[in-house]
Structures are given as structure tokens and as C-alpha cells.
Amino acid sequence: MTELSKTGAAVGEPAPASPDGTAFLDVRDLRVHFPTDDGLVKSVDGLSFQLEKGKTLSIVGESGSGKSVTSLAIMGLHRLGARGKNVQMSGEIWLDGKELVSADPDEVRRLRGREMAMIFQDPLSAMHPYYTIGNQIVEAYRVHHDVSKKAARVRAVEMLDRVGIPEPHKRIDAYPHEFSGGMRQRAMIAMALVNNPELLIADEPTTALDVTVQAQILDLIRDLQKEFGSAVVIITHDLGVVAEIADDVLVMYGGRCVERGTVDDVFERPQHPYTWGLLGSMPRIDRDTTDRLVPVKGQPPSLINVPSGCAFHPRCPYADVPKDNVTRTVRPELQQVGTGHWSACHLSPEDRTRIWTEEIAPKL
């Protein structure tokens, strides 16, 4: 198989997780660059990860770390619209044995909505204000199924019922503005799942919702994933969401993966100073209320002039620990630090363990 030989070429990248060598979603050395008047924006710069069906991967990172662009690139949406005209893209995205980066755009369009679907952050602006909920779900179904409007409507009512919208046969004719935020996101999920996609990408699905509704929506996504057996990618900056729902975590910084592992690994044995910073800035119920949250100091890096060496070094409190100024000159590659656990950091394993146990862990 061609994808096997390509895996071998990617030195230092995480190996596919599944035994037969090909993951359901396999992203390899993905680069998405946008030329602008100010320079080349390297939104995603060499990202690799794998995801199996039935599993949930959470991509976390600050705004501008490249997590949304990654999801749009998988969907092939980055190319469309005014901004996508000059986009430069390289690498491979394998979905169920099909390569998407080099595929014909119309081929990708046919997969969009049917094999891979997306839930967006703000369901009010993500739904068309002039069409009813039902109309929009029926449309999503009929793009990929040659059925009558009546049959599609039956399917839409079924989906609305499944995502927990009361009286779906009545509510189907409502407009998005007539729904509450939580109901809208449910309808959005119904729209995304109407074609039984095998890959579901949720871009900050709970950010625009209040906390009680957030939990309901996450439960719903988890239940539906069990039911349909789909692979789920959740993009978020909320580590609470990650802990709630994800199997694996991928931490992005400056368009690259800095740490990747299971939820347990990343939360219990984090290996990257940026992950430490993220965990330290998370509010926790078991902390003293007088404790101050510790922010990650400094600003997210410019994606046009990414800092040399390790992109995180200007903000990293331990940038001077490794010798010979290596953090400023050499870009760290992902290294395996445990079973299924990778980190891209110049700190030696001994230094990492020492700093984690002595300085970071006690404060969390």
C-alpha cells in the first residue's frame, strides 16, 4: 500500500496507532500557508496525527495556534472563499484510505457532509437566518441522497428527535432565531449527523453556550459517537471539555504539535512546558479561591515570523535550561516520551521529570 511507504518516510512522526498500519484519519506533515501582504502566514506547519473510528481526539491550543485551520483543511474548506484562493498546502490527509490533499476538489466536496461533517462554534451565525431548521437539514441530506423532499423531511424529524429536540415535527419548521442557543447547537448536530458521517469535526462546539448546556451537548456528542461509531475531532481551548470527552489530546502551538498523548498522559504526566502552562491556567474547583490563576506569560507567536528554534522559547521559563542555546536555534522534533505519548521539547527527560515533580505538579 502506498500509504505505508509514506509513513516510513516521515522520520520522527508518530507511527499509526492501528495494528494494520493505516489509521482511519491519518494526517501527515500537513502544512497550510496563507500568503498575505505582510508575509506568509504559516497557520499549520508540519502537523501529523492519527485517529481511529470510535475514538475522540481533542486538539487544544490558544487562538491562532492553527487548530481551526487544521479542521478546515481536513474538510477542504480552507480552499473556498476569498481567503482560500492563494492558499498553499502540502502533506497528506488520508480519510478511510482516500487521500484528500491531492484529490479533485469536487471529489472532496462529495465526501463533505457525507463522510465527514462539521459542527461550528456559534450555531446562530452558522445557520442561515432565512431558512427553517428543517429546510437546512433536508438540504444537507438531499445533497448526498437522491430522495424526495418528503422522505428527507421524515429523516430530518428523526434526527431532531434523536438529538433531543422536543416536538420535532413542529419545531422543524422553526427558524434558527426562534431556537435557544442549546437547541440551535442540537439542531446543528442533527444537521451534521444526518448523513451518518464517519468523521465528525466539532470546532469549539460548546464555547458559545452556557455551562449547563455545554455538559448536555458534550453528553450528546458522546452518545451519538457511541451509536454511530464515528471518529470525532474536537477543537477547543477548554481543557475541561478535553477531560470530559477526549481519548487523545494534541496540543498545538504556533502551527505545530508540541505534545500528544492520551488524556491520562497529558493531564497526569505532561511533558511540555506549554502544556504545564495550560494546566496551570485552568480554574479548578479544588483550589483555594484566593489562589491566583497562572497565565502563560507573553503573547501567542506571530505565524508570519515564528520564533526561531522552539517556537515557545520566548515564553518558556525553562528556555535556558538546555545547553548551547539550543532552544533558540534548533526546532525540537516530536520525541516519544512514553507509550503513545510524544513531546517536542529540548529539555532532557531528567530535567523534565525534575521540574514537573518539584515545581509544577505541587501547584496544580
Added chain:
Amino acid sequence: MISYIIRRTIAAVILLLVVAAVTFGIFFLLPRLAGQTVDQLAQQYIGKNPSPADIAAVKRNLGLDQPVYIQFWHFIKGIVAGATYDLGPTTVHCDAPCFGYSFKTHVEVWPQLTSRLPVTISLAAGAAVLWLVSGVTAGVISALKPGSILDRLFMGVALSGVSLPMFFTGQLALLLFTFQWPIFGRTYVPFTENPSQWANTLFPAWCSLALLYSAIYARLTRSGMLETMSEDYIRTARAKGLRERNVVVKHGLRSVLTPIITVFGMDLGLLLGGAVITETVFSLHGIGEYAVKSIQDNDLPPILGVTLLAAFFVVFANFLVDLLYAAADPRVRLS
């Protein structure tokens, strides 16, 4: 919905009465305030060298020596119930709706308006279809490829279209296509008599008028589309796997059309009240040309009639726009 229509209808009628009152005031009150005597005022309705009997007839028929509100009442009553003009030797009965009687030309205003209205409607409707289609199409294409050669071409044409006066484009069209190369007819033929001849004669006028208006529509559509196509719901439509054509038309254009309806309704309403310059340039005997002629002749009753008719069209168009807007945007509630 029905109660909304009723309330808006009542409001529209009141608005028209106010317009009528203001117009009436300008015609009958201002000259008196400016120091004109009743005789001088009456004289204006007749023309040069009026006989005392003529002046007396005008004064009697318009009630010029009575208070203005009574004159206004007579005028409104005429519209609703008709009026009779006693001209001394003869009497003229003016059927409802009676919009006045010209003492200069000895014709009633309303039949003049109704006979000219088809010309104005023909001109406005044909031009409206042309400018709406061409303007929106050009705007969409420009917005999809901003900065492209087509975009620059369309926007250049649009800019010249809105800057060149009708005196220029209209005369040029006439000169080239009606006189130099007589492709198009010269005299207006009613649609009911010969539709192809009707369109043939009006075509240069339609194009000239459409050029003037399509510029605004092209720019409106372009800016609207540019904004809409970066909306989140366009991304959602694409994420569904819709073809780009459907994304643009069903999701993009759908949102842009709503504000365009508003502008279109008002423009059409204004135009139905008489495309003054276009009708004059192309010698079309429509409402606008009637207004120009009456102003030149200083013939006041027809001017009053045209003003009220134009006001009616504008108010009616606004009313329709409100209803259409509610139908087009489900977030608008008519209550």
C-alpha cells in the same frame, strides 16, 4: 398580518392626505401669504389676457375667495365623489376621481393621467427588469472575483453609468440607434396593439435608464455579496457538500436580495411618478412629460395632480416593500 395591512393602509391614506394638504398649501396658501390677491391667483389658472368672466369662473369653481380648508375639502370631495365645473356658458362634469380641471387647456386632469400612465409604466417596468438583472448579475460576478478584470470592467461601467447624465446617454442612444442606424422605432406603440413594436421603440430608453440605475444595484450587490460570502452560514453550506453554485445562489444571493428589495421598491415607486428627463429625451408622452409640459405652461391643476399621483406611488411602493421584506426575512415581525 391582516391587522398590520389594515393599519398600514390607514397610515398610508393619512400620509397621502398630508402630502395633498402640503401641496395644496403651496399652491393656494403661499401665493396669498406672499401678497397675491385672489384675482391675481385666479388669473394664473387661465393664461394671458383673461376676461373678467373667466376670472370669476375660476374663483367660483375653485372657491378661491373662501378659506383654504374649504377649498381643500372641495378638492378632496372631488377626488372621492367627482365635481362639476360651471364655466358660465357651459358646465363640465368631472367624474370621480376628479383630480382637477385645467382652465387653460380645458381638459380634465385625471383622463390625462390615466392615458399617460401606461407609457410611464412601460418605461419603468422594462428598465427595472433590465437594471435589476444586469445590476445584480454584475454585482455577483464582481463579488466572486474581486479585483479581477471582469470586476474592474463592471465597476467601471457602473461608475460611468451613474455619472453620465440622461441628457448624454439618452441622446447618444437616440442618435446612434434610432437615427443613424434605425434599428429601433421612433413612435410609441401601446403594448396591447403590438408588443414587439412596443418593446422595439422603448428599448433605447430602457437601456439608457437601466444604465443609470444598474450602477447602484451592481455596487449594492457586490458589497452585500462580499460581506455575505464571508458569513459563517456560507461555510456551513459548503461543509454540507453543496456545489459552489448553490452556495452562491441559494445561500449567498438570498441574503443580499433582501436589502435590494427595499431600494428597488422605492426606485420603482419614484419612477412611476414620472421619469421626467427620460420621457422628455425620448419624447414619450408619459406622466413625467405631462408634468414638464404643465410646468412650462404654468398650468397648476395638472401639476397638483401629478404630484399627488407620484406621492401615491411612493407611499404604495413603501407599503409593498414592507410586506415583501417581512416575507423575505423571517426575523421581521409585522406587528
